[in-house]
Every structure is written in structure tokens, then in C-alpha cells.
Amino acid sequence: MKEQRILELIEQKNYIDLKKELSEMNEVDVSEILNDLDSSVTLLVFRMLPKDMAVDVFSHFSPEQQAGIIHAVSDKELKYILDELFFDDMIDLIEEMPANIVNKILAHSTADERKLINQFLKYPAHSAGSLMTIEYVELKKNMTVQEALDHIKEFGLSKETIYTCYVTNKNRKLEGIVSLRKLVVSEGSKCIKEIIHEDVIYVETHDDQEEIANIFKRYGFMALPVVDKERRLTGIITFDDIMEVMEQEATEDFQIMAAMSPS
Amino acid sequence: MKEQRILELIEQKNYIDLKKELSEMNEVDVSEILNDLDSSVTLLVFRMLPKDMAVDVFSHFSPEQQAGIIHAVSDKELKYILDELFFDDMIDLIEEMPANIVNKILAHSTADERKLINQFLKYPAHSAGSLMTIEYVELKKNMTVQEALDHIKEFGLSKETIYTCYVTNKNRKLEGIVSLRKLVVSEGSKCIKEIIHEDVIYVETHDDQEEIANIFKRYGFMALPVVDKERRLTGIITFDDIMEVMEQEATEDFQIMAAMSPS
Known part of the structure; x- marks a missing residue:
């Protein structure tokens, strides 16, 4: 199985092959494998992903792993993730995060973005909005x-x-x-x-x-x-x-x- | 409601407006309205539809209405419908129709098409095939x-x-x-x-x-x-x-x- 292979490569610290294998996988599968790892390992592997793939993988993480990543990455990395995240995933993220992390996210938004985020947070649950x-x-x-x-x-x-x-x-x-x-x-x-x-x-x-x-x-x-x-x-x-x-x-x-x- | 308006236009035999209204509607809605009408009326209205729309509407009809249409249309019209139908809708059609109508359909197919139809009819129900x-x-x-x-x-x-x-x-x-x-x-x-x-x-x-x-x-x-x-x-x-x-x-x-x- 692919999961087995990935876990072995992490264990062996074979980062060259790991990077290659991960870049060819579907984002949903990568996020599921990383989701179950220790957050320090997750962060290490997460940083190896091709940039455009990383954001997609991030959007499929559990709120706990997402919080861990946001907590650990640099401001520059966080800005990249937030900029590239689809807006509906961004709203989901804000709804799930504790207040201190929400503040960190909002600090990276412009006034216009914050206005839009506020508007979206007001739509009733289960509504089209x-x-x-x-x-x-x-x-x-x-x-x-x-x-x-x-x-x-x-x-x-x-x-x-x-x-x-x-x-x-x-x-x-x-x-x-x-x-x-x-x-x-x-x-x-x-x-x-x-x-x-x-x-x-x-x-x-x-x-x-x-x-x-x-x-x-x-x-x-x-x-x-x-x-x-x-x-x-x-x-x-x-x-x-x-x-x-x-x-x-x-x-x-x-x-x-x-x-x-x-x- | 749109349905009411269509039924009124049929009642009034106002075919010019009927044709216009129908051509702007979604195929699923048209087929639902026609599906409940007498088969002679359905056939009359069905023939007014723009050609590319007609086949889509047909694919959403109940097997009874489909049988009625196949029974009533000319060979030329039937050939057009069969040629334009998506292959998976064609297989569904053959599975639903009585033997005499299946024969009429197969008579319009080439030997290659019949071979392909036979292959598809053999896939188990609920399978990818x-x-x-x-x-x-x-x-x-x-x-x-x-x-x-x-x-x-x-x-x-x-x-x-x-x-x-x-x-x-x-x-x-x-x-x-x-x-x-x-x-x-x-x-x-x-x-x-x-x-x-x-x-x-x-x-x-x-x-x-x-x-x-x-x-x-x-x-x-x-x-x-x-x-x-x-x-x-x-x-x-x-x-x-x-x-x-x-x-x-x-x-x-x-x-x-x-x-x-x-x-």
C-alpha cells in the first residue's frame, strides 16, 4: 500500500524519495496520512510538498492539525497558505479555530477581506451562503x-x-x-x-x-x-x-x- | 409557475409561444411536464423542441413515454434520437423496453454497435460497467x-x-x-x-x-x-x-x- 511506503520513507528519513512519491499522490490521500502523524513530523513533511499542493493538503487536515501548522509556520508561510486557500475553506477554518489563532489569521487579512469574512460568517448554518x-x-x-x-x-x-x-x-x-x-x-x-x-x-x-x-x-x-x-x-x-x-x-x-x- | 404557463399554452394551441418558452427551459423540467401528458400530446409537443434539446428531454422520460415515442416516430426521427443519445442512456433504454421495441432499436444499429451494446448489457447490475x-x-x-x-x-x-x-x-x-x-x-x-x-x-x-x-x-x-x-x-x-x-x-x-x- 502507498500509505505503508510513505510511512517507511519517513521512518528512513529518505526525504528525496518521499518528496517524489508525495508529489505524485492525490492531496486527499496525503492529508489523511499526515493527519495521523505527530504534529512535528507533519510539519516537516508538509514543508516538503510542492507549494500548490500544500494548500490543498492543508484544507483537508483536521482542525487540530491545521491549528498546529498555523501555530508553527512563519508569517510568510502563513500568508501564502491564507492567500491560496479557497474562500469557503478559509471560512471553515475560521469557524473551527480557537480565538488566538483566528486573530493570527485576521491579522494577515486586509480590511476588505475582513469585511467579506464577517459577511460570510453571518450566513445561517446549512444555508446556501x-x-x-x-x-x-x-x-x-x-x-x-x-x-x-x-x-x-x-x-x-x-x-x-x-x-x-x-x-x-x-x-x-x-x-x-x-x-x-x-x-x-x-x-x-x-x-x-x-x-x-x-x-x-x-x-x-x-x-x-x-x-x-x-x-x-x-x-x-x-x-x-x-x-x-x-x-x-x-x-x-x-x-x-x-x-x-x-x-x-x-x-x-x-x-x-x-x-x-x-x- | 412555469408548468402552469406551459399547460395553458398547450391548451390554447398557442404553438409559437409554446415553442419559444420550451426552448428556454431546462430539459429536466420540460421532460417532467410532458411526461404527465397524454402520449399523443407529448408527441406533438416533443416534435416542437429544438433538435439538440429533444434527445435530452427524451432521455429523462419514463419508459412508458419513451416506448410511446419510439412507437410513433418515423424511422428517420428514431435514427436521429438513437444517434444522439448518450451511450449509457441508450443502454438504460434497451434494458427498460419490451422486446418488440428493443428489436426496432437494434434494427437501427450497425453490427459494431450491436456488439458494444451486448458487451455493456452483460456487466452486472450496480457495477462500474x-x-x-x-x-x-x-x-x-x-x-x-x-x-x-x-x-x-x-x-x-x-x-x-x-x-x-x-x-x-x-x-x-x-x-x-x-x-x-x-x-x-x-x-x-x-x-x-x-x-x-x-x-x-x-x-x-x-x-x-x-x-x-x-x-x-x-x-x-x-x-x-x-x-x-x-x-x-x-x-x-x-x-x-x-x-x-x-x-x-x-x-x-x-x-x-x-x-x-x-x-
Whole structure:
């Protein structure tokens, strides 16, 4: 097994092979292996990971390991982690951390970021607002397909999903969506206006997660836009977060049913 | 409500507005409305749908409505539906239809297609083989990024997902994956070899759907490749089909639990 191999390499202090093996693994698997180690060992191995992988691995750690890492790393390293973390993972992190660590995190945020974090912390649990992320690709109706693709090429790697792009007007109202699939197969000179899909299914920030899970199951969407009462785009929810919700809801239903059965 | 509006337009025989409204709706919603109507009315409205939408709507119909449509349409229309249907929907269709309709469907297939259909019908229920589809984008290691994008532009629209592309060698063995995201942000002159992700997580045709659902939940994948015993790529499973499985499995677990409780 891969886990066995990794643990052996750590034991043998064979950091060259360890680094190579880790860099080829999936982030979820790496985080699971490191999660069970002593925090000093975790930190040592964590620092060997390729930078872009490290943040992903970090987001899958238990709150205890995350706290240990934040406590131990330098300000520069912490800033890198916080900058690269997806916004929804950042909110989860702040919700889980003790006050002293939250303060350390907030000290690295700008005033604008703190305002946004505060806004997100106020959404009710199990609401669309608490599930959504702000990393999405925003396009304008009068861009051409080529301009849209250039925009994605420039900013795309830091977005959670680039496969559905959201078209907004100057007041940030949601006007429609365009899939990356459509962009890739369309002529570069075409206008977004010509290929936009305007009849979009969306949810509002206060809608409940069970209702949202049902929309995902019904339509098979990859992502769903979240708007405020004025239909301004405020975030998106991606299918992988909804799979977790489906799991949670099923477990909850079970527990209710188990509680009803005579013991 | 939209449904009310559609039913009124059908009642009023206002086909111009009906056609317009339907063409802007989501296929799942259209199919749900039509599914409850008399089969003669369904056929009438079904024929008004834009061609690319019609096949999607058809795939969401109940087996009874599907049988009614196949029975009533011309050979030319049937051929179009069958040609455009995703392969996994085609297999589902054949499994649900009575013998006389299956014969009508097979009469429209080539010898090669019939061979493939037979192979797929043999996969055990709840196995990877029974869930997978054969519509995926296949790339070669020595293609450039630009060649890959051109290939997707040419063939992409008929594929179920183009967001993960599969790299195979000349014996169709799976060598790795490349996401469309990576293709879009890479230089056109780069070689697939340079951006391929070789350490791929995959399943085998006979693996069980519950195990597959767990892999999707764990990693948040959009699609998962399915290989045979020789690691040759035989299909892919997409996340939307797995959401249905998760729902089924939860219901099954419920029923088992309910059966165990005293009535």
C-alpha cells in the first residue's frame, strides 16, 4: 500500500524519495496520512510538498492539525497558505479555530477581506451562503469568446471552477451563464451575448442546503450560482461540496430514524 | 409557475409561444411536464423542441413515454434520437423496453454497435460497467496542447464530459489524464506529455457502485475512468450518475433499517 511506503520513507528519513512519491499522490490521500502523524513530523513533511499542493493538503487536515501548522509556520508561510486557500475553506477554518489563532489569521487579512469574512460568517448554518465560495469566473456580455478565454487563461487557475462562467452586468446582477465547453467549441470572434444561456437556475443566500442538494440531483449541475435578494451574484456552490451535504443529510435522517426505533 | 404557463399554452394551441418558452427551459423540467401528458400530446409537443434539446428531454422520460415515442416516430426521427443519445442512456433504454421495441432499436444499429451494446448489457447490475459511458475525449501523449484543443473543438460537443480528457497509448491503455482547465491555461505549443497527470485513480468494470460512490465523495472528482483487467480504458463514470447512486443506496439502507424495526 502507498500509505505503508510513505510511512517507511519517513521512518528512513529518505526525504528525496518521499518528496517524489508525495508529489505524485492525490492531496486527499496525503492529508489523511499526515493527519495521523505527530504534529512535528507533519510539519516537516508538509514543508516538503510542492507549494500548490500544500494548500490543498492543508484544507483537508483536521482542525487540530491545521491549528498546529498555523501555530508553527512563519508569517510568510502563513500568508501564502491564507492567500491560496479557497474562500469557503478559509471560512471553515475560521469557524473551527480557537480565538488566538483566528486573530493570527485576521491579522494577515486586509480590511476588505475582513469585511467579506464577517459577511460570510453571518450566513445561517446549512444555508446556501454558508456553502458558497467566491472564486468563480465572471464575464461580461460584450466580451468576445477569445477575450473570455484569455481572461480565463490569466485568472483561471486560482478559481474553484472555471467550467461554468457567470455573466453579470455592471451592477453585478446575474445575466446568464456560459460553459467552458461552449467557449472552447465556439469561434473566437463570436460575442458572449450570442452564446449566453439566460434562463439560469439559481438559489438565494438563505436557501436551505437540503433544497439545494435536491436541485443538484435533479439537474446534474456541476455548480449553482447564489444570488442576493436583488439577484446580484454573491457566490457559487460546487457539486463536491453538495456531495458532502448529501452524506450529512442521509446520516441525520438515519439518526432521527434510529432515535424513533425502540432500543 | 412555469408548468402552469406551459399547460395553458398547450391548451390554447398557442404553438409559437409554446415553442419559444420550451426552448428556454431546462430539459429536466420540460421532460417532467410532458411526461404527465397524454402520449399523443407529448408527441406533438416533443416534435416542437429544438433538435439538440429533444434527445435530452427524451432521455429523462419514463419508459412508458419513451416506448410511446419510439412507437410513433418515423424511422428517420428514431435514427436521429438513437444517434444522439448518450451511450449509457441508450443502454438504460434497451434494458427498460419490451422486446418488440428493443428489436426496432437494434434494427437501427450497425453490427459494431450491436456488439458494444451486448458487451455493456452483460456487466452486472450496480457495477462500474453498468454505470459507465463511452463518450469521453481521448488524447495521445505526443499531441500538443493546441492539437488537443482543436480535437476537442471538433469532437467535443458530442462527448458527455470534455472537462477531463484521457490519455491512452496505441493499445488503449490508460496513461494519464489532462483536465480542460490545464489545457486552457497552458501554452499551445506545449506537449501533452509535459502536462499529463499520470498517477490516476481509476476503477475496474466489475467494481461495485457503493465503492465508486465513496471514491467520488472522498476526492470530489467530476469523472472517473473505468478500465478492464489489462488497464485498457473502457469507459468513464460522471458525477451526476453517482449522485443518483448515492440517493439509491441511501434509500436501500433505509429500507433495510425499516425492515429491521418492529412494525
